[in-house]
Amino acid sequence: MKNQSNQIETVLNLFMAHDGRLEVLLIHKEEEPYKGYWMLPTSSVLTSQTLEENATLLLKNFLSSDQVPLHQNHTFSALDRYPDERVIGVSLVGIVDTITWQLNEALSDQEAKWFEVANLPKLAYDHSEIIEKSLEMLQMGVKTQALLTQFYPADFTLPELQHFLEMLFDCEIDRRNFRKRLLNEELIEETGDKEKGQMGRPAKLYRFKENKMLQEIG
Amino acid sequence: MKNQSNQIETVLNLFMAHDGRLEVLLIHKEEEPYKGYWMLPTSSVLTSQTLEENATLLLKNFLSSDQVPLHQNHTFSALDRYPDERVIGVSLVGIVDTITWQLNEALSDQEAKWFEVANLPKLAYDHSEIIEKSLEMLQMGVKTQALLTQFYPADFTLPELQHFLEMLFDCEIDRRNFRKRLLNEELIEETGDKEKGQMGRPAKLYRFKENKMLQEIG
DNA sequence: GCAAAAGTGTTAATGATACACCCATGT
DNA sequence: ACATGGGTGTATCATTAACACTTTTGC
Numbered sequence: 001m002k003n004q005s006n007q008i009e010t011v012l013n014l015f016m017a018h019d020g021r022l023e024v025l026l027i028h029k030e031e032e033p034y035k036g037y038w039m040l041p042t043s044s045v046l047t048s049q050t051l052e053e054n055a056t057l058l059l060k061n062f063l064s065s066d067q068v069p070l071h072q073n074h075t076f077s078a079l080d081r082y083p084d085e086r087v088i089g090v091s092l093v094g095i096v097d098t099i100t101w102q103l104n105e106a107l108s109d110q111e112a113k114w115f116e117v118a119n120l121p122k123l124a125y126d127h128s129e130i131i132e133k134s135l136e137m138l139q140m141g142v143k144t145q146a147l148l149t150q151f152y153p154a155d156f157t158l159p160e161l162q163h164f165l166e167m168l169f170d171c172e173i174d175r176r177n178f179r180k181r182l183l184n185e186e187l188i189e190e191t192g193d194k195e196k197g198q199m200g201r202p203a204k205l206y207r208f209k210e211n212k213m214l215q216e217i218g
Numbered sequence: 219m220k221n222q223s224n225q226i227e228t229v230l231n232l233f234m235a236h237d238g239r240l241e242v243l244l245i246h247k248e249e250e251p252y253k254g255y256w257m258l259p260t261s262s263v264l265t266s267q268t269l270e271e272n273a274t275l276l277l278k279n280f281l282s283s284d285q286v287p288l289h290q291n292h293t294f295s296a297l298d299r300y301p302d303e304r305v306i307g308v309s310l311v312g313i314v315d316t317i318t319w320q321l322n323e324a325l326s327d328q329e330a331k332w333f334e335v336a337n338l339p340k341l342a343y344d345h346s347e348i349i350e351k352s353l354e355m356l357q358m359g360v361k362t363q364a365l366l367t368q369f370y371p372a373d374f375t376l377p378e379l380q381h382f383l384e385m386l387f388d389c390e391i392d393r394r395n396f397r398k399r400l401l402n403e404e405l406i407e408e409t410g411d412k413e414k415g416q417m418g419r420p421a422k423l424y425r426f427k428e429n430k431m432l433q434e435i436g
Numbered sequence: 437g438c439a440a441a442a443g444t445g446t447t448a449a450t451g452a453t454a455c456a457c458c459c460a461t462g463t
Numbered sequence: 464a465c466a467t468g469g470g471t472g473t474a475t476c477a478t479t480a481a482c483a484c485t486t487t488t489g490c
Binding site: 047 | 224225263266268270290293296308358
């Protein structure tokens with residue numbers, strides 16, 4: 001009972017907001033089991049690493065930056081997670097902002113790709129369930145903590161932000177009230193610049209001012 | 219890298235609301251390290267168990283009931299959690315209501331005891347940090363999910379409930395507004411009975427009606 | 437009848453919702 | 464000048480916050 005050993009892995013959920021859409025990074029599985037499926041990146045945890053250290057190393061395989069704060073989520077321990085052995089998976093969620101994001105150039109689209117969350121391919125293992133949980137965490141985090149600023153650290157437009165939230169919470173938000181609220185509560189400020197290259201009137205660019213964040217959306 | 223093995227334990231956080239106070243179950247450590255300290259119950263996880271199964275077995279050592287739903291919280295992996303080896307600890311939170319609670323009679327006060335959270339003894343390992351995280355989770359859960367009904371499934375008084383929330387969120391709540399809100403939103407109903415044996419006017423007893431729950435407190 | 441704690445209503449302020457027209461750009 | 468999408472203001476409604484006196488019990 002005392003020296004029972006388990007295999008543990010971290011499961012990395014990297015999310016990005018792209019044009020008001022939510023995307024997740026998946027890699028292509030080249031071997032059985034689940035050959036041809038896509039999956040979240042995973043990595044076995046050594047006894048000399050914390051979960052966060054392990055996942056940060058894993059992250060460096062995919063991004064040019066390792067400055068992505070990771071948020072631990074649920075730990076999955078179902079006996080049939082893997083076909084053969086029991087592997088405990090700890091899910092860690094990272095938010096990649098649109099400025100920092102750079103997929104490692106050594107990786108081809110065949111190997112690793114951003115997928116829109118609303119339109120995922122067949123997923124290996126229990127990764128579909130893991131992503132589901134991560135989405136719940138993102139909703140929670142955007143409401144209560146400052147996760148939104150991690151998606152949009154700077155230079156976002158209000159329509160962009162609005163569409164992102166509408167998608168994440170599957171709801172509709174009134175443009176005028178949304179803008180009014182963010183400005184009245186002095187959460188954001190204009191950068192002075194405007195978006196370019198879109199159709200119609202160009203949108204002003206904003207950034208968040210402080211760390212207080214939206215209390216309720218959706 | 220593939221067959222790296224880790225030791226995993228569950229860490230059981232049992233909470234109870236008692237007279238509007240929040241209490242946690244601790245056991246007394248009889249051996250080094252941390253001899254004489256108190257700690258949360260823990261149990262090594264076998265490869266044949268899920269975390270929840272393991273913690274449910276652990277729970278049966280302390281309570282006469284095993285009908286306590288467990289809520290998984292954070293997983294702790296710091297390298298120095300234990301003095302000698304690295305043990306990953308998964309924290310699980312259970313809420314014991316005032317009706318179901320029965321400490322296993324084989325246990326003396328020397329072995330296992332409920333402690334008020336505001337007044338804890340010296341804690342072994344990182345259990346102080348673990349309890350801290352659990353409290354955050356309880357706050358969250360009481361706000362958004364129906365965790366409050368798990369603390370008070372039935373026959374509570376409104377002052378009792380109010381004091382519990384005031385303690386948990388470290389805030390003050392107006393009696394009249396609190397009562398009005400719960401009744402207006404039709405969350406609770408009178409049982410018809412009244413509290414007995416207290417000083418002053420006896421309080422009416424209530425129970426929750428449905429599963430919708432308070433949205434915002436504190 | 438006195439102390440202790442529970443129960444009750446009204447008003448003011450604040451925040452949320454609903455809604456329609458004008459403005460800046462590219463073609 | 465027209466199509467596209469972004470920016471703006473006001474009135475109403477709902478929710479929250481503030482506040483003091485009366486009622487029921489035990490002693």
